[in-house]
Amino acid sequence: MVSRITTASGEDHDPVKSLFRRRPAGLARVRLGYAAQVGDRAVAGEKVPGEKVRGRTGGGRGRRRLSVDERRDELIEAALQLFSTRSPEDISIDDVAAKAGASRALVYHYFGGKYELYIAALGSAAKKLSVLLEPPTEGKPLERLRISLKRYFDFVESHAAGYTALLRGGPADRSGEAGEIVDGIRQLLLDRILHSLDVDVPPPVLRITLRCWMATVETAGLDWLENRDVPRPDLERLLVDQLVVIMQVAGRHDPGTGALFDRLAQEEMGSS
Template structure:
């Protein structure tokens, strides 16, 4: 008669480090990180304080590693190739953005909260990296020869609006996901439309963001 060994599998150093980062992300998202301690991370991960110190020398190292993990995940998702016209690609990218926020809500909330809570150049740079990645993905699809100051300002303002909307949506869920994504893309179209009145180069981009039904037929 054979018996099954139910003892937990021993983690490799890489797996253990990732488990500690995941615990930190959850705690950061739930409580913020300005008052979090190494002891808090150890308790949440159900390991000893000494084990945490084996991988990280202080709470700042954990904070940076956790934010790095969240940024890498988000940037990787947003960088995937998309099919279809510009509006289809925008919708698909936003779907991925919302999926990240839903699946890793703690990490996403931690990412945004730390942008205003932590006054260190390294963590601020990580938050900016995520924002630049979103702007970069839109610019890559718009393919302007040289993005104008008006266009860059518009996209950065849109990213800020998306961040605020996602934080509110995660907490309140007053809209369905199916209605949230087209609303977010509509915000970009509306903001680019407003900017087009001040910048002819942006006006040329606006037609690329119109639904197919609104574009003139080539027949």
């Protein structure tokens, strides 16, 4: 894992952020100053080179310039598409601007730089996933888990770029803000699973078992997006069955996990 470095002057240096900010300081100020001027013109509705207009192209009537939120969302979506296929270090602001059909100055205006855009893109994907992971309130534990897993794969399918960017689009060590976003989603997913299983505080063996299963779910999602040779419902059933099996094995090593497995088995048989 990459750690923060203290320089001779006593200042902290983040090696990950430095990957995104290898431009001369003077040039950066000039670019950002120009970006702010051009961005302000775009928000005010003035003509800006490279700025896209939504609506009819013939004449002025029916033309609508994107709002601030719409333009920001469009830039984030373009960034997610790129970050899901390549490392952020290999993507430039020009790439994002071209993907979104915008000027590079406008990208700088909204986000300040590539690192800020990367964090905003990850945060956007994480927020969408967290909404879908709201736990069901009805049904037996494994039934609630099946519903949650279906919602998870709804996100995988409908937000493929965001899902892929969250899991494989960033620096290998995932330190700093990017790591906090990804770790936060994983902790949220663990909390949702425990809620579905009616468990408040998991014993260590159960916690480890569930985190191992979560890694399996993440890998299955990426594999499904790449190959799509297993029907989604079949994959979701397979993953739930895998969890039941590994919980049964884990129960041999921990009485608390074993008791949970027995309870789940009884409830499943009672509902069949």
